[in-house]
Amino acid sequence: MTLALVLAAVLAVGCVVAVAFPFIKEPEPESDDLHEPDEEGRRRLELLEERDRSLAALKELEFEHRTGTVSDEDYRIALGPLRREAANALRALETEGRPLEERT
Amino acid sequence: MPELGRAALLVTLGLVTYALVAGAAGAHLGRRRLAVSAQNALVAAFFSTLVASAVLLAALLRNDFSFTYVARTTSEALPTAYTISAFWGGQEGSLLLWLLFLTGFGAAAVRLNRQWARDLIVWVVPVFAGVAVFFSFLVVAVASPFATQVAPADGAGMTPSLQNPYMLAHPPLLYLGYVGLTVPFAFCLGALLAGRPDERWLIATRRWTLFAWAALGVGQLLGAHWAYVEVGWGGYYAWDPVENAALMPWLVATAFLHSVMIQEKRGMLRVWNVLLVLLAFSLSLFGTFLTRSGVVNSIHSFTQSSIGPWFLFFIALTVGVSLAIVFWRLAQLRSPTKLESPVSREAAFLYNNLLLLALCLAILWGVVYPLISEAVRGEAVVLGRSYYDFFLRIFGLPLLLLMGIGPLIAWRRASLTSLLTTFRWPTLVAAGTGVVLLFLGAGSSVPGLVAYTFSAFVVTSIAMEFARGTRARKALGASSWATAFSSLLGRNRRRYGGYVVHASIVFLAVGIAGSSAFDSVSEARLSRGESMTVGAYTLVYRSLDERQTANATQIRAQLEVSRGDRELGTLEAGKNAYTVEQQVSNEVGIRSDKLTGEDLFVIAEQIDPDGTVYFRVFVKPLVNLIWLAGLVFLLGSAIALWPDAREQRRLVARMREVGLPATR
Numbered sequence: 001m002t003l004a005l006v007l008a009a010v011l012a013v014g015c016v017v018a019v020a021f022p023f024i025k026e027p028e029p030e031s032d033d034l035h036e037p038d039e040e041g042r043r044r045l046e047l048l049e050e051r052d053r054s055l056a057a058l059k060e061l062e063f064e065h066r067t068g069t070v071s072d073e074d075y076r077i078a079l080g081p082l083r084r085e086a087a088n089a090l091r092a093l094e095t096e097g098r099p100l101e102e103r104t
Numbered sequence: 105m106p107e108l109g110r111a112a113l114l115v116t117l118g119l120v121t122y123a124l125v126a127g128a129a130g131a132h133l134g135r136r137r138l139a140v141s142a143q144n145a146l147v148a149a150f151f152s153t154l155v156a157s158a159v160l161l162a163a164l165l166r167n168d169f170s171f172t173y174v175a176r177t178t179s180e181a182l183p184t185a186y187t188i189s190a191f192w193g194g195q196e197g198s199l200l201l202w203l204l205f206l207t208g209f210g211a212a213a214v215r216l217n218r219q220w221a222r223d224l225i226v227w228v229v230p231v232f233a234g235v236a237v238f239f240s241f242l243v244v245a246v247a248s249p250f251a252t253q254v255a256p257a258d259g260a261g262m263t264p265s266l267q268n269p270y271m272l273a274h275p276p277l278l279y280l281g282y283v284g285l286t287v288p289f290a291f292c293l294g295a296l297l298a299g300r301p302d303e304r305w306l307i308a309t310r311r312w313t314l315f316a317w318a319a320l321g322v323g324q325l326l327g328a329h330w331a332y333v334e335v336g337w338g339g340y341y342a343w344d345p346v347e348n349a350a351l352m353p354w355l356v357a358t359a360f361l362h363s364v365m366i367q368e369k370r371g372m373l374r375v376w377n378v379l380l381v382l383l384a385f386s387l388s389l390f391g392t393f394l395t396r397s398g399v400v401n402s403i404h405s406f407t408q409s410s411i412g413p414w415f416l417f418f419i420a421l422t423v424g425v426s427l428a429i430v431f432w433r434l435a436q437l438r439s440p441t442k443l444e445s446p447v448s449r450e451a452a453f454l455y456n457n458l459l460l461l462a463l464c465l466a467i468l469w470g471v472v473y474p475l476i477s478e479a480v481r482g483e484a485v486v487l488g489r490s491y492y493d494f495f496l497r498i499f500g501l502p503l504l505l506l507m508g509i510g511p512l513i514a515w516r517r518a519s520l521t522s523l524l525t526t527f528r529w530p531t532l533v534a535a536g537t538g539v540v541l542l543f544l545g546a547g548s549s550v551p552g553l554v555a556y557t558f559s560a561f562v563v564t565s566i567a568m569e570f571a572r573g574t575r576a577r578k579a580l581g582a583s584s585w586a587t588a589f590s591s592l593l594g595r596n597r598r599r600y601g602g603y604v605v606h607a608s609i610v611f612l613a614v615g616i617a618g619s620s621a622f623d624s625v626s627e628a629r630l631s632r633g634e635s636m637t638v639g640a641y642t643l644v645y646r647s648l649d650e651r652q653t654a655n656a657t658q659i660r661a662q663l664e665v666s667r668g669d670r671e672l673g674t675l676e677a678g679k680n681a682y683t684v685e686q687q688v689s690n691e692v693g694i695r696s697d698k699l700t701g702e703d704l705f706v707i708a709e710q711i712d713p714d715g716t717v718y719f720r721v722f723v724k725p726l727v728n729l730i731w732l733a734g735l736v737f738l739l740g741s742a743i744a745l746w747p748d749a750r751e752q753r754r755l756v757a758r759m760r761e762v763g764l765p766a767t768r
Contacts, residue, residue, distance in 0.1 A: 008111030011155055015115055015148040019122060022137040022144070034134045036223045041762040042300070048758045049302055050371075057369055057515065066579070067572035070514045071522035078516050 047093045054086035106171060109159035109250040112152045116203065117240040119149040123233035131226040131298070139226040143214050146229055149236060150207035157204050160197060160249050164190055170255040173197060179261035179684040181655040186267050192275045193266055195396050195411070196249035201276065202392065203239040205283040209312070210236065213287050217308045220755040221291075224305060228294035235286055238418045247411055261655070261684035270330035277323030278350050282388040284316025285353060288360070289385035292378055293426060296433045301374060306364050307755065309381075310598075311745055313364075317357040318741035324350050325734040336690025336707055338625070338722050340730065343492040345471045349391030352464050352471075356384040359460040366450045369515060374437040375430070376457070382426045387464075389419050394471070445517035452510035459499045459506070466495040497551045501558060504613055507606045508562035511569055529568060534561035552621030559610045566603045566610075573600070593743060601744025608740055611733035615701070618726025627709075629718045639723035641704055642666045646674070648715050656680040658691070661708050661717045665695060677706040677719070701728035 017024075037045060061078055064070040070078070123145040130138030160173070164187050169175040177190040177197070192198045210232040214225055243249060288309035295305035327347065328340040341347060360380040366373050393415035430437070443451060470487040477485040512526045537560035538553060546553045573592045574585060582588035593600045626638035630645040637643075644664040651658040660678035664671070677693030693706040703724045710718040 004105040004108040004111070007105075007108050007155075008115075011112060011152055012115050015119055015145075015152060018148040019119070019141050019145045022140040026137060029137065032136050034131075034136050034139060034223070034226060036134065037762055044762045045302060045758065048761060052754065052758075053303075053369065053371065060369075061515070063573075063576065064514065066576040067569075069512060069526065069569070069572065071519065071525060073519050074514045074517070074522050077519075078514065081516075 044093070047089050051086065051089035051093060054082055054089055058082050058086060105159050106163075106250040106252050109156045109163075110244075110248065112156035112159065113200075113240060113244050113248070113250070115152040116149045116156065116207070117237070117244050119145045119152060120207070120233045120236035120240055123149065124230050124237055127226070127230035127233055131230065139229070142229050142233070143218075143225070146207065146214060146233055146236075147211040149233075149240075150204075150211040153200070153204045153207050153240075156243075156250075157191075157200060160200060161188070161191060164188065167259070168255070169257075169259050170252050171249075172251040172253045173249045175253065175256055175259040177259070177262055179259040179655070181684055182259075182262055182267070183654065185269070185272060186262055189266070189271045189275075190262060192279065193262055193271070196243065196247045196251075198275065198279065198396065199239060199243050199247055199411075200249050201279055202283055203236065203243060205279055206232075206236050206239060206286055209283055209287055210290070213290070213308075213312060217291075220752070220759050221304050221308045224291060224294050224298050224300060224308065226294075227297040228290045231290040231293045231297070232286065235290070235422075238414075242411060242414060246414060258684065261682065264656070264680060264682045264685055264687045264689040265334055267655075267682075268330055268334045270326050270334070274323055274326040274330055277319045277326060278391075281316045281318075281320030281323055281350070282353065282392055284312055284319060285357065285381075285385045285388045287312035287316070288381045289426075292381040293429060296378070296429050299433065299436065301378075301433060301436050303368055304755070306367060306377070307751065310361075310364065311747070313357060313361060313381075314741065314745050317354060317361060318738070318745065320350060320354040320357070321737055321741070322734060324354065325731070325737070329731060329734075333692060333694065334689070336692045338692075338705060338707060338720065340619075340727075343467075343470070343489055346391075346395050348467050348471050348492075349387075349394040352467055353384045353387040353391060355460050355464040355467075356380055356387060359457040359464075360384060362453045362460075363457050366453050370450055371441050372439045372443065372450065373454075374439050375434070378430055378437065380457075382423070382430070386419060386423050386426075387468075389415065389422065393419065447513065447523070448517050449510055449513045449515045452506055452513055456503060456506045456510065459503045463495060463499040463503070466499070467492065500613075501551065501554055504555065504558045504609070505561060507609060508558070508565040511603065511606075512565050530561045530564040533564040534558065536560075546622070549617075549621035552617040555613050555617040555621075559614050562606060562610050566607055569603055570600070597746050597748065598744045601740050601742070601746075604740030604743055605737055606740075608733045608736035611729045611736055615726050615729030615731075615733060618701075618729070619703075619724040622725050624723040625720065627718070627720045629710075629716055631714075631716045636719065636721065638704075638721045640667050641672075641721075641723060643675070643706070643719070643721060645717060645719070648678075648711070648717070649676075655684060656682045659711055660691070661711070661719075663693065663706060663719075665704065675704070675706055677708040679708065679711060696728055698728075701726045701732070703727045 058079075061070060061075065061082060065072075065075040123142045126138050126145065127142030129135070130140075130142055160171075163171045163174050164178060165184070167174065167178065167180055167187070173194055173196050174190070177194040178187050182190070190197065192201045210229075214229060214232075218225055291305040291309045295301050324347070327350070331337075331342065332340040360377060363373050363377055363380060367377050393412065396411055396415070443454070445451065470491055474484040474486050477483060508530055509527075512530070514522065534557050538557035541547075541553055541556055546556060570589075570592070574589045577588035577592045578585060582591050624639040626636060628634075628636040630636060632645055632647060635642055635644040642665070645661060646664055647662045649660050649662065651660070658678065658680050660676040663675045663677070664673075665675050666672055672695065675693040675695050678691050680689045680691050682689070690707055690709075693708075695704040697703070703722075705722040705724055707720045708717050709720050
């Protein structure tokens with residue numbers, strides 16, 4: 001009984017220390033903000049996602065055309081829009097990556 | 105040391121409550137230290153639950169019958185392996201296991217994804233913690249595994265049917281599956297709460313979903329094999345409510361694993377994917393509720409308990425809150441793209457989703473119908489096997505065909521000429537297979553024949569995909585065919601792992617069709633020296649033996665088996681009479697033909713004092729393909745699950761590109 005209570009107390013204290021650790025480690029931090037992406041950062045993340053999606057789709061299309069799963073006709077139809085999507089995302093990233101005065 | 109167990113669970117409850125409150129406050133107010141502190145609390149909750157689990161395990165191994173749970177689920181005579189399995193054999197232990205897996209998954213998911221999904225994780229932690237609060241409350245206040253009593257001389261023992269090696273793996277795997285579905289749920293809600301329904305939550309949870317789905321799949325197959333060899337009724341799946349409870353979230357998770365590709369490739373089906381994740385998690389809770397509440401008659405309802413209302417309350421709360429959050433973020437979930445053609449890969453995936461969901465809802469209706477009929481008419485009406493078999497054929501056979509069609513159609517749209525070229529070989533092989541089987545007599549079961557024909561179509565399309573992919577890799581410069589093949593797998597593990605899983609489903613379909621549509625059965629009461637025939641087999645009943653083991657008396661009838669002129673040896677079937685539990689179980693005799701996958705399955709239904717035995721004998725063609733499917737399924741899942749370092753690097757790079765520190 002006593003041993004069990006001692007072990008339980010050790011467990012509880014250990015857990016409290018773990019939970020309080022961020023405050024013990026940094027009692028007075030320079031910044032306590034979460035550093036979340038701002039509106040511009042979010043837009044950029046979306047564009048990066050679009051870019052990666054289009055490029056991956058292009059790569060897959062190329063491979064499936066090579067394997068014969070996608071016919072020449074379907075390949076030609078799909079290629080244009082995919083290239084446009086990738087180009088749009090890249091262009092938008094380039095534009096939005098510049099400072100505001102350059103963009104305008 | 106029940107005090108230590110109780111204290112550890114109290115600590116867990118305190119930690120997860122803190123993680124819920126501090127996590128939500130930290131995320132809402134944007135306070136970093138508070139959010140990290142909540143994450144630490146979730147990790148610490150895993151360790152305190154681990155301590156509680158260790159206390160229970162030690163009590164089980166020491167046969168400490170002062171623990172009510174230990175006395176109720178084990179006995180002195182119970183072999184050690186089954187004593188360990190008693191951890192999850194009863195309600196309180198299995199809820200503790202739920203909590204252990206939940207906090208473990210929470211801690212792992214938070215640590216593994218923090219590099220590139222930190223802004224999501226601050227919201228994921230309170231969601232995880234919310235679920236953990238419910239389960240820790242249950243084991244602290246409603247169903248404690250650490251209740252004590254004056255120790256009796258011996259325990260009540262374990263239900264005989266649970267004394268089987270499969271019970272060491274089947275329930276924990278199902279729990280891994282059920283609990284694993286909390287990860288996509290928490291990330292999905294976390295992403296919605298954070299207002300970031302981009303693809304990162306999908307990537308963060310894809311492998312967790314795959315893992316949970318694979319665990320559920322393998323767990324169900326092990327359960328089916330347990331039912332086959334242990335329950336002794338001659339089948340492997342009885343559409344029992346608790347079996348269905350595991351199948352439903354698996355079906356929804358299967359739908360999600362397919363539709364998630366449409367979102368990743370085309371940015372479509374965002375609301376649909378969110379709803380699938382919520383449904384899968386709600387069904388996993390419902391499955392646990394069905395297993396543990398005893399509200400439905402099931403071979404799995406080992407206990408009636410009082411946790412039912414708590415579960416119903418939590419399921420209602422989960423569904424209500426989740427749908428409210430989805431509705432709140434609906435505008436952000438609108439898809440920028442639309443389905444371009446009904447003949448495209450995404451359309452095939454969509455049809456697959458609709459069929460999977462329709463099958464799931466049909467099963468759900470079958471599960472809840474007895475409850476509804478009892479509430480409305482005062483009489484529980486159980487929907488029988490024919491109900492489920494009907495919907496399995498209606499929705500399952502088109503699903504099987506779609507497994508072959510989907511991979512061969514292009515994304516966005518496919519032209520008619522392309523379809524004619526691509527489907528030429530699979531169609532020819534399928535038609536040829538159908539005609540040959542028809543001549544061989546398989547026309548006695550139309551669904552069986554259709555299943556075989558569709559299976560031939562799928563196998564051909566999978567083989568073509570592997571062959572053409574390997575050839576393309578070789579043409580791209582691979583030094584050998586083996587290198588080309590491994591490069592093909594390595595560069596798109598999810599796709600080719602998925603094809604291997606499709607192959608396993610074909611094995612499963614062929615095994616189910618063979619063993620259920622083309623099986624034979626015969627029954628006879630035999631005295632020693634008499635014989636019976638079933639299919640091409642002849643069985644002669646020779647003798648009846650009695651043996652004593654540590655926990656049971658075994659009675660076995662010896663049968664000589666022959667097929668035509670060939671002697672195939674002896675087979676024994678009988679019963680076990682368990683001493684402590686005062687129960688009797690059927691112990692079936694099975695002779696498997698490794699070459700054809702066929703089983704001869706013998707049940708000694710009734711053994712009379714004069715030595716006559718009433719036998720029921722089945723011949724089950726191709727049934728072993730079902731168990732082989734499990735191994736292939738495991739292989740395919742492992743290939744698909746293998747981590748992709750390139751993807752991780754890409755995501756970390758993305759975070760850097762927007763100027764966010766990858767980790768802290």
